[in-house]
Amino acid sequence: MELISTSFKMELWHLFLYCLAPVFIILVSGIWSFNPRYKNLPxxxxxxxxxxxxxxFVSKPEMFVLDRMNKYSPDIFKTNILGEKMAVICGANGHKFLFTNGHTIFTPFLPYSMRKLFFSSAPGDFNLKKTVKEVKGAPGFLKPEALVKYVGKMDSITQQHMNTLWEGNDEVKAFSLAKSLTLALACRFFMGAEDPERVSRTISRFDAIKVGMHSVPWNFPxxxxxxxxxxxxxxxQELMRVISEKKSAMARGEPVRDIVSHVIQASYGSDVEIAEQLMGTLVAGYSTVASLMTFVMKYVAERPDVYQKVLAEQQEVAASKKPGELLNWDDMQKMKYSWNVAREVLRLAPVIRGTFREVLSDFTYAGYTVPKGWKLYWTVDSTHMNPKHFRNPEKFDPSRYDEANDLPSYAFTPFGVGLRSCPAKEYSRLAVLAFVHNLVKKFRWEMVIPDEKIIGGLMPSPEQGLLIRLYHH
Known part of the structure; x- marks a missing residue:
């Protein structure tokens, strides 16, 4: 009797699992999406x-946005991503609306996964407004006038990196070496750390953090x-040790030479808060710059004509230098074509696809109402590949950014716009240009796997690390 009863229970369970569970999920989905207060949601x-x-969204963010723009509206659509009800405002007009109403309707927001990774306090307890206000002081050290004195050191570190890890090799994995360089730069300028072991120990950890930032926040083994x-x-923990070391060094009267020391000196918060600020800065300064360097190599390898123009520009800069003289700020301003190449890479392979906001009060856009408490997602994917804004958008064409060509307003926004633009934009530009200068002076290159697959969704990377074959000049 017990056997029959158990068998019957199993049959009921299978009936529920295969027949009733889908119905249950559909019903819950209906309740999930129903909001009786608002009848005109996107x-x-x-x-x-x-x-x-x-x-x-995470697997194919560009197609996620473009498909829904085609299916629902080219201006705005609703979704639920990373555990949040969200409106995605699209197009150049949408970008303008977001960037010009930033102080009145929206406030910065981080999804749960990012809050949990970057902030030691409970995700629901920390004050993001306070944190953003505090971090505003640190980007002052990332402005052009503050970065002028760092250009020579960037060049020196890049040269050393090339001589140590690139020279003597016929083939290298470009993405791996780019990550090693950008983390060395970030550790040096943000933390004042030059210990190679400390830098290499950190790389694998930052790779794991990068993947987890946009993953479903299920915290189990x-x-x-x-x-x-x-x-x-x-x-x-490592950053807390760095902060303690910097405080001891400053107490001994050692000069302030890195951003973390400046932040400590300006009293931007407790040691824990400084570590939290530094964490986000390091992640941004590491992964995004490394990806940009890697994709510059990819696209330039595919276009020998572009390589020749970059080489000619960089040779002209090199010819103006004395033997052993490092790059300076004025040299960087001469690298206009090289930066236009990087800008076109950012259009085709954006290293930051978008950011998040929280809605402070109900608002209407394109005839639809977005309720207070919802989140917004701003994304470059709605404009960068749009033929309305960029002629032949699939084509790699650095000439788009010549001074004679006027880019449509709010269509090209790889670093954001205005007050909400990325504070590390200028730092990224200098790091990439120092890399390109030293790279083309030493090598020409070709991809070993011409059609290497790009993976990673929100933070793309070559599947095999962009294996390239080097030819020394």
């Missing part, structure tokens, strides 16, 4: 309960988010 779907549309949390905790 078109779109919240997707599955809990998961929403996160998986589609085996998940990307769990690995990222462990890596973030280790980096946070």
């Amino acid at each position: 078109p779109g779907s919240f997707g599955w309960p809990l998961l929403g549309e996160t998986i589609e 085996g998940t990307n988010f769990h690995k990222a949390c462990k890596a973030a905790a280790a980096v946070h």
Whole structure:
């Protein structure tokens, strides 16, 4: 009798699992998306309960946005990603609306996964407004006038990196070497750390954090988010040690030469808060710059004519230098074509696809209402590949950015616009140009795998690390 009863229970369970569970999920989805207070919400779907549309968004963010623009509206659509009800405002007009109303309708927002990784306090307890205000002081040290004195050191570190890790090799994995360089630069300028072992120990941890930033925040063993949390905790401890070392050095009267020392000196917060600020800065200064360097190599390798123009420009800069003389600020201003190449790379392979905001009060856009408390996602994907804004958008064409050509307003926004633009934009430009200058002076190159697959969704990278063959000049 017990056997029959158990068998019957199993049959009921299978019936529920295969027949009734889908119905249950559909019903819950209907409740999930129903909001009786607002009858004119943007078109779109919240997707599955809990998961929403996160998986589609993370895996193919560009297609996620473009498909929904075509299906629902070219101006705005609703979704649920990373556990948040969200409106995605699209197009150049949408960008203008977001960037010109930043102080009145929206406030900065980080999804749960990022808050958990970057902030040691409970994700629901920290004050992001306070944190953003505090961090505003640090970007002052990233402005052009402050970075002038760092150009020569950037050049020196890049030269040393090339001589040590590139010279003597016929083939290298470009992405791996770019990450090594950008982390060495970030550690030097943000933390004042030059110990190679300390830098190499940090690289694998930052890779795990990068993956976890945009993953589903399920914190149990085996998940990307769990690995990222462990890596973030280790980096946070390392940063706390750095801060303690800097305070001791400053107490001994040593000069202030790096950003963390400036932040300590200006009293931007407790040691924990400084470590949190530094964590986000390091992640941004490491992964995004490394990706940009890597994709510059990819696109230039595919276009010998572009390589020749970059080489000619950099040879002209080199010819104006005395033997052994390092690059300076004026040299960087002469590298206009090289930076136009990087800008076109940023259009085709954006290293930052977008950012998030929280809605402070109900507002209407394109005839639809977005409620207070919802989140907004701003993305370059709605404009960078749009033929309305860029002629032949699939074509790699650095001449788009010549002074004679007027780019459409708010269409090219790889670093944001105005007050909400990336504070590390100028630092990124200098690091990439120093890299390009030293690279083309020494080598020409070709890709070993011409059609190497690009993976990574929100933070793209070559599947095999961009294996390239080097030819010495």
